[in-house]
Amino acid sequence: MRDLALCDHDTMDANTTPTINLTSGLMLLALAAVWGGSFFFAEIALREVPPLTITLHRVFWAVPFLLAVVWWKGIALPRSPKTWLCYGVMGALNNVIPFSLIFWGQTQIEGGLASILNGTTAVFGAVVAGLLLKDEPLTPRKIVGAIFGVIGVGVIMGPDALTNYDPRNLAQLAILGAALSYAFAGVWAKRTLAGQPPLMNALGMLVGSTVLMVPIVLWVDDVPSLELSSGIWASLLALAALSTSLAYLLYFAILVRAGSANLMLVTLMIPPFSVGLGVAFLGERLGPEAWAGFALIALGLVVTDGRLLRKFHRSRVA
Numbered sequence: 001m002r003d004l005a006l007c008d009h010d011t012m013d014a015n016t017t018p019t020i021n022l023t024s025g026l027m028l029l030a031l032a033a034v035w036g037g038s039f040f041f042a043e044i045a046l047r048e049v050p051p052l053t054i055t056l057h058r059v060f061w062a063v064p065f066l067l068a069v070v071w072w073k074g075i076a077l078p079r080s081p082k083t084w085l086c087y088g089v090m091g092a093l094n095n096v097i098p099f100s101l102i103f104w105g106q107t108q109i110e111g112g113l114a115s116i117l118n119g120t121t122a123v124f125g126a127v128v129a130g131l132l133l134k135d136e137p138l139t140p141r142k143i144v145g146a147i148f149g150v151i152g153v154g155v156i157m158g159p160d161a162l163t164n165y166d167p168r169n170l171a172q173l174a175i176l177g178a179a180l181s182y183a184f185a186g187v188w189a190k191r192t193l194a195g196q197p198p199l200m201n202a203l204g205m206l207v208g209s210t211v212l213m214v215p216i217v218l219w220v221d222d223v224p225s226l227e228l229s230s231g232i233w234a235s236l237l238a239l240a241a242l243s244t245s246l247a248y249l250l251y252f253a254i255l256v257r258a259g260s261a262n263l264m265l266v267t268l269m270i271p272p273f274s275v276g277l278g279v280a281f282l283g284e285r286l287g288p289e290a291w292a293g294f295a296l297i298a299l300g301l302v303v304t305d306g307r308l309l310r311k312f313h314r315s316r317v318a
Contacts, residue, residue, distance in 0.1 A: 024257040031250040032266050036273025038243035039111030042103050043282055044235040051103035053224045054236065056217045059095055059209040061240035066203040066248065075197050084204065086192040091208030093185035096216075098178035105178075108171035110284040112275035116294045117156065117175040122267045123149035123300045125183035132187045145304030152296030155289055198255075202248040264305060268298050 020028070045054050070077075078084065106114050127146045130138025157172050193201050217224060228236075254263050271294055278284035 020258050020262050024254055024262070027250055027254050028258070028262075028266055029269065031247060031254060032269035033273050034242045034247045034250070035266065036115060036270040037277060038239055039102075039106065039115045039274040040277035040281070041235040041239045041243060042106055043111045043278065045232055045239070046103065046107060048228055048232045049224075049236070050221050051107065052100055052213070052217050053221045054103045054239070055096065055099040056210070056213040056224065057236040058099060058239045058244055059091070059206050059213060061237060062244035063203070063206050063210060065241055065245035066199065066206060069245075069249065070199055070203050073199065075200050078196065078200065078204070083196065084208070086188075087201075087204035088208035088212065090185060090188055090193065090201070090205045091210075092212055093181050093188055094205060095209035096212050097181040098185075101174040101178040101181070105171040105174040108167045109175075110278055110286065111282075112271060112278045112284055112286050113156070113172070113290055114175050115271045115274035116286075116290055116297065117153065117172055118179055119267050119271060119294065119297050119301070120149045120153060120176065121179040121182045122264050123297065123304050124179055125186050126304045128180075128183040129187055129190075133190065141306050142304050145300040145302075148300030148303060149297050152293040152300065154293075155296060156293030158289065198252045199248070202252075206244070264301065267301055 042054060045057075049057070102114055102118065123145050126136075126142045127138060129136040130142050153172075153176065157169055189201070196204070251263070275284070275286060
């Protein structure tokens with residue numbers, strides 16, 4: 001699950017009841033596909049490009065795509081330096097840190113496994129918001145959901161994860177660090193960016209991410225090489241155009257049509273796409289512990305969301 005932190009509560013029409021119909025359902029599938037594909041595209045790009053440089057490519061090439069949409073819709077660029085500073089922080093929390101951690105993690109673990117661990121974002125995000133936001137209290141349901149998420153992670157990583165050094169375990173912790181960064185990004189977005197147009201938030205964040213990543217990449221990786229194979233360039237541009245720019249357009253469209261609660265369902269739909277692409281094209285295989293952990297993380301999201309449990313309770317009472 002990517003970028004769910006960029007929520008905007010002003011996009012909902014007060015007269016519209018957020019539900020999933022055929023159109024929004026297909027859009028939700030498309031969003032899961034392009035976000036799930038990001039792990040696949042990164043897996044290919046890592047053959048020739050280091051993780052930090054992949055992050056720079058992803059945010060840099062996404063800027064012109066979204067800039068064109070913002071210009072077409074006639075959205076004015078903010079002039080306040082404070083707003084752009086907020087975009088810079090948002091870019092760090094929602095792009096620079098998590099993308100870099102995920103891409104580095106994928107140097108050690110499969111993209112499908114990374115997508116499963118990244119699925120903890122929604123569960124842990126609810127806990128972080130509950131601790132830091134007064135209007136989103138930390139309820140017992142959210143605590144129980146987080147516990148299921150932690151148990152799921154424990155099943156995936158195994159009992160020796162904290163006692164034995166293993167690059168794969170460190171990579172899995174990096175993915176969890178990315179999920180935590182996404183969670184804090186959600187709080188930051190709600191506190192500082194709720195009054196801005198959502199597409200401008202996405203563009204501003206990507207601009208801020210690019211500004212931050214350029215000196216980091218020059219310092220760590222040196223000047224990025226443009227002499228890459230066509231397959232690598234295709235993966236990098238797909239990351240930017242599909243998994244970032246198009247994903248944001250789908251994200252905000254679904255938010256209006258189906259609401260933020262239904263949008264959270266994409267968390268459960270991303271791993272099958274990521275795993276399927278890895279199995280079909282990269283020969284990846286995940287063990288039963290990964291799927292058991294995914295089931296527990298999914299259960300944690302269901303408990304955190306609460307709607308399915310409420311329906312079950314009403315059916316029992318009836």
